[in-house]
Amino acid sequence: MDMIGIAIKITILIAYAIIGTCTGLLFMGIGRKIVARVHNRVGPPFYQNFIDVAKLLSKKTNISHGWIFDLALLFSISGILLTLLFLPIGGVQLLSTDGDAFLVLYLLAIPSLGFALGAGASGNPNAGVGVMRALVMMLSYELPFVITLIALMIYYDTTSLATIVRMQSINGIKSWAITMPPFMIAAFAADMALQGMLMEQPFDIPVAPHEIASGPMVEFGGKYLGSLMLYKAIALVAETTLFVDLFLGGGVVAHGNFAFVINFIVWLALIFLLFALSILIAASFPRFRIEQAFGFYWKYEAIIAAISLIWVYIMVIK
Amino acid sequence: MLDIIFAELVVAAIITFFVREKLAAIIAFFISLLPLLALLDWASNYGFAIINLGIENHMKIYLAGVTLHLAITPLSWFFALMILPLFPVIMLYSYSFFKENDGFFALMLLSLFATFGILLSRDMLSLFLFWEMMSWSSFLLVYRSKDKNAIMSYLIFSVFAAFAILFGIIILWHENSSLLLSDILNISGKLGFVAIASIITGFAVKAVIMPLHAWAPFVYSKCDEPFVAFLSGGLSKLGYYGIFLFLFSLKGVDILQNYMTNVSWNYLLAVFGALSAFFATLIAILQDDLRKLLAYSSIGQLGYIAIGFGIGTPLAITGALFQAFNHAFFKAILFLAAGIVAYRTGKWKISELGGLAYKMPFTFMATLFAIFALAAIPITSGFASKWLLYEAAIQQKYVFIAPIMLIAGVGAFLYSFRILYGVFLGENRHDSVEEAPKSMIAALFILVLPLIIFVVFPGYMLDLMKPALQAAGIESIAHTKFAIETSLAKYNSIAVLITLMVAMIPAFVIYKARKHRVTSFEDNYLAGEPYELHKPAMHAANNYYKPLKKVLLPYLEPGATYYFEKIYNGIKCVSNAVRRIYTGYVQDYAIYVVLFLLFVMGWLIWI
Amino acid sequence: MVIHPVLLIAIPLITAFIIPIFKKYGAAIAGGAIAFNMGYAIGIFFHVYSNGKIYETIAGFNPPIGIFLAIDSLSALLALIINLFAFINFVAIGKEANYKFSMLYLLAIAGSTGIVITGDIFNMFVFFEITAVASYALIAGKKDKKALEGAIKYMVLGSIASSFILIGIALIYSQLKTLNIYDIAARIASMDAKIKWASFAMLLTGIGVEAEIFPLNGWVPSAYQGASEGVASLLSFAPSKAAIYAIARLMLVIFPFHATYEIALWVGVITLLIGELAAFMQEDVKRMLAYSSIGQMGMILIAFSLASQDLKYALIASLFLIVSHAASKSSLFLLSKSEKMHGMASKYAGIVSVLSLIGMPPLAGFWGKWYLMLAAMDEKLWLVIILIFFAGIVETAYFARYLHRSIGNDGELSLRYKATMAAMASFAILFGLLPLVYKIASLPLWGG
Secondary structure: OOHHHHHHHHHHHHHHHHHHHHHHHHHHHHHHHHHHHHOOOOOOOOOHHHHHHHHHHOOOOOEEOOHHHHHHHHHHHHHHHHHHHOOOEOOEOOOOOOOOHHHHHHHOHHHHHHHHHHHHHOOOHHHHHHHHHHHHHHHHHHHHHHHHHHHHHHHHOOOOHHHHHHHHOOOHHHHOHHHOHHHHHHHHHHHHHHHHHOOOOOOOOOOOOOOOOOHHHHHOOOHHHHHHHHHHHHHHHHHHHHHHHHHOHHHOOOOOOOHHHHHHHHHHHHHHHHHHHHHHHHHHOOOOOHHHHHHHHHHHHHHHHHHHHHHHHHHHHO | OHHHHHHHHHHHHHHHHHOOHHHHHHHHHHHHHHHHHHHHHHHHHHOOOOOOOOHHHOEEEEEOOEEEEEOOOHHHHHHHHHHOOHHHHHHHHHHHHOOOOOOHHHHHHHHHHHHHHHHHEOEHHHHHHHHHHHHHHHHHHHHOOOOHHHHHHHHHHHHHHHHHHHHHHHHHHHHHOOOEOOOOOOOOHHHHHHHHHHHHHHHHHHOOOOOOOOHHHHHHHHOOHHHHHHHHHHHHHHHHHHHHHHHHHOOHHHHHHHHOOOOOHHHHHHHHHHHHHHHHHHHHHOOOEHHHHHHHHHHHHHHHHHHHHHHOOHHHHHHHHHHHHHHHHHHHHHHHHHHHHHHHHOOOEHHHOOOOOOOOHHHHHHHHHHHHHHOOOOOOOHHHHHHHHHHHHHHOOOOOHHHHHHHHHHHHHHHHHHHHHHHHOOOOOOOOOOOOOHHHHHHHHHHHHHHHHHHHOHHHHHHHHHHHHHHOOOOOOOEOOOEEEOOOOEEEHHHHHHHHHHHHHHHHHHHHHOOOEEOOHHHHHOOOOOHHHHOOOOOOOOOOOHHHHHHHHHHHOOOHHHHHHHHHHHHHHHHHHHHOOOOOOHHHHHHHHHHHHHHHHHHHHHO | OOOOOHHHHHHHHHHHHHHHHHHHHHHHHHHHHHHHHHHHHHHHHHHHHHHOOEEEEEOOOOOOOOEEEEEOHHHHHHHHHHHHHHHHHHHHHHHHOOHHHHHHHHHHHHHHHHHHHEOEHHHHHHHHHHHHHHHHHHHHOOOOHHHHHHHHHHHHHHHHHHHHHHHHHHHHHHHHOOOEHHHHHHHHHHOOHHHHHHHHHHHHHHHHHHOOOOOOOOHHHHHHHHOOHHHHHHHHHOHHHHHHHHHHHHHHHHOOOHHHHHHHHHHHHHHHHHHHHHHHOOOOHHHHHHHHHHHHHHHHHHHHHHHOOOOHHHHHHHHHHHHHHHHHHHHHHHHOOOOOEOHHHHHHHHHHHHHHHOOOOOOHHHHHHHHHHHHHHHHOOHHHHHHHHHHHHHHHHHHHHHHHHOEOOOOOOOHHHHHHHHHHHHHHHHHHHOOHHHHHHOOOOOOO
16 A cells, blocks of 8 residues: 555544544434423423533543543543444445454443443542443343344344445445344344443443442543543444444445445434434433343343344344 | 473482572573574574474484474464473563472472473374373472362373373274374274373363363362462463374364364364353352452363364454464463462452552562453454454354453453452552562563554464464464454554553543642541541442342353262262171171172083 | 291291290390391391292101192292291391290291191191181280180181091092192192082182181181281281182192182172172271282182283282282381371381282382283173273272371371381382282292
């Protein structure tokens, strides 16, 4: 690759990083608005989160608890940006040819682990409890999620997200995974897992507003809290994009010269729909206790996912 | 050269037994470097090319009337590369770990002797002989723990393993009328199947594949940490060396498969590996004893190697060997770090520790790195090996094993964080604790090196194992320096690392944009009140995964140990019954004599 | 070098009768005699090792009329083992020995040595009697209730045994009119079948009592438990080894038939299993070691029975097992004097002995098990192999428990005592490393 190619690629990557961040913050604002409307409140303006982040990042008093605490900031932002860039977004592959779905799964762990380290280093027992809940929640939702992931992988005989997206975009919407019966089931299971990933109700016990002094981020303030909000915004985009890439063809509907604009819009719409769905579910369900959530995922969800996996397996070996 | 090394090891073992502890450590350190030099020498003489060592090139040892054949092969070279570096590191670490010399160094050198012997053996007798030497030299190290469960379970399982291997070996000897490994196994049918299965079972004991793992939690949690680092890092790999040798180098796979073509025996190994990985991980999450946690974590991580061998494709075997290599290093770091923690605080229970990270930053950093490798975070080489295994499972469409592996990988995060949080973060309860002695820190960071080198250059690792794979007729998978490519996807390590570094820039900008001040958390948390007033809970380490425990525990009990104990008790009952034969009355004994006479006469005359 | 194997018997016998005259120096004289015997046994061993078999006729008559001593590799090794360990053992316990003890000790040694070097079956009987009577007295010598109990049990069974041996010999003599073992062997085919089998049964039963074969070994636990440590150690390497040698002679030379092989094999297997299982739950250390000895004798019997089938590895196996058992058990019996293994030497002795018994290389016990397996594999005795493995694991279990229980530093053993223990255990290493046993087992036997 020549220098110009690299420069273009780097520019695209930076652009997508910024787009991802802004989209995430925007969605969060809209999400707050939606929840407020469901609760019959007016709610904050949709750009409220931009203001919040800007305020937090520019605060002059920042309290740290040592260098391990600072790792939370560094790892959460860099890790989640890294994850985002390894996903195909709206048909643009970014770095997704250099890695695959497994890599994305493990890259997603970097910010969480950094975050958990910081929470642990803060020394507050509430943070410890919060991280414990987050980790158990992760163990819970990952089981149905990896089962559906494997169903997709053996069906398309690839683990690369780029390839999965490409194969789903051959015939536009008709070739999306979700159009096939086994993957409809799988998509349901994966969407439930997504709910847990986004830490929305009924699976929001790790952060559990109003319950355990805000959970893991209890000691975070100023730039630390701001960076965590950024992390959350980008994570929202990354996780919904992962779902879209897996089941909805990455939002690719058009091919051609300016197709990427259309695809980008479709992708944006799809992740917004997913997010809105999750917000609506969150607004209408009460919270699961941690062992209930675990049971839900490992019993019902896992069985649903397993059905789709077995179905796909039978299809494939025929 | 090899015979000199063997002789030096024995002599050094004897010398170190009698000198003071510091001197013993120094001697042991330098002597344990020798086998490594032999490896380098071999590599520089022959490169990485495969040479077929004829019988005349073997080094021979004459012992009690028999001849032992020894030679370095590509396979033993690769395994030596992952096991032998542990020894000098352990010696370095032990320099300050032991207060007095009570034979640790001598026994470690004997273990090294036996390890070297196992790796170099080119006939089954010497393999078995060195294997048994390894068993007893490690047993004597276990014996130092003075713990009943550890001593008994280790010895009994070792002897069981030895008998299983011996059983297989004598069948192979009888059918091939040769003990040399270079003679292709000329055996098939039921006998071949029994022989190979029995040998694999024997090696599986040391490779701690469930359900033959029952000894490991006892032994790992009671012995000296430097030794456990070797036990988990090195000795378990010898088990996998044996499995590789007999399954792939000697084509045991075909023997198994030809006996019963409709059953995939390989798959069975993979299933046992997957169950090890899964259950051991869940059990590890619930442990409170740091050593037990690491023990179960070892069982789980070693399970991945078994999965790789079980899947048996080039991709899977490459992944398994890579995983073996990584595990040798990161698990050694973790056990050694656990040893440091105990050395400084004298405590093993995670719930009694906490807040050591700021007191021992270097220990913490090494541990953190090892945990990244264990949890397969893509900034260490731990990821590449797991990734290869996942790819292999998907490639073969193993829909049962793949999710289990992945979820066990997620479970690893849970117990990893338990170590990080419970031991190093949270409330500091040990004000007077210092950083570990320099030699210990040095030992830890030497072990970190390979994990860093092979995350940047995963291709180099594949180059290193290429001769071993080729010797076994396994093709090497496509790779460049930085990237590994399979039929399913590609993993480019340098893309990940560079992007991460670039992504650090905005994070760093945010971090540096505003100043912060460091405050003790007590000020925040207690809001200025004195601690003595309410004595609130300061560290959430006690019974950490309580909700999970409540859900999981019913499914994890009673566990394999329970069944082994049942067998043990069964033998006890038989034993008690047998002892009743000896009534203590001499009249009865006289009757036995007469009955025996009649029985023998009856047998001979009338039958 | 003029070799007079008869000295091996004559010296201790004569010394034993001299000792009452010099009561005060009894132990010293006995020690000298045993030392001489050991040296002579070593000399004979290496003579046989390099030059082959030796025989000597006594009082000028040639066989089959005269008494005749025949030493082949098997006898030489056994004589070496008995006298070597007799000496080391005596170093450990000789200090406390009075003249009576020394005398009996010498008689037991003379008797055991006689059994292994004689070529005459009646002589063998006589030596059995000498050994047995000396052993009863040695066991009872501790003068407590348990010792007496053990001695009486041994005596009752021993007397029954001698009568059976005598009847067996009489049956053979009535048919063949000879007592020379090799003469009998040559003409065994001419015997009436029923009498042949009856005599074998009588001899096996009679000698089996001494050789601790199940179910003839009722005396073993009590006798070993009752006896003092030195005597228990003696019992484990002298009379029992001589007796198993006698059975080996029966099997290898006089009755090398398939039927006898099968009986000995299965009796050996059952003895092994019963011994190891009984030891498994035994809390008393000496009784445990006694049961363990029973098991080991069973294994040696298996090896000898396989050897009678002309399996080259079986004889090597049996010799290694004998060496290993003699070295380890005598050391462990001495060790049983103190509850714990304290000090380096006793730790070393205890651990090496146990490792040799459970078959760890490069100790002698390993080679025993290895060659036994090869031999059993040659015959494809699957069940036997599996049962030996099972017994091995049971053995490991109780020895592991034993090792754990004897960790500790309390107890009082003199340095000399500990040094001798360690010396005994060292022979398990020495014989495991040197090719002596392997080479000597490949030499041809008498009548073989």
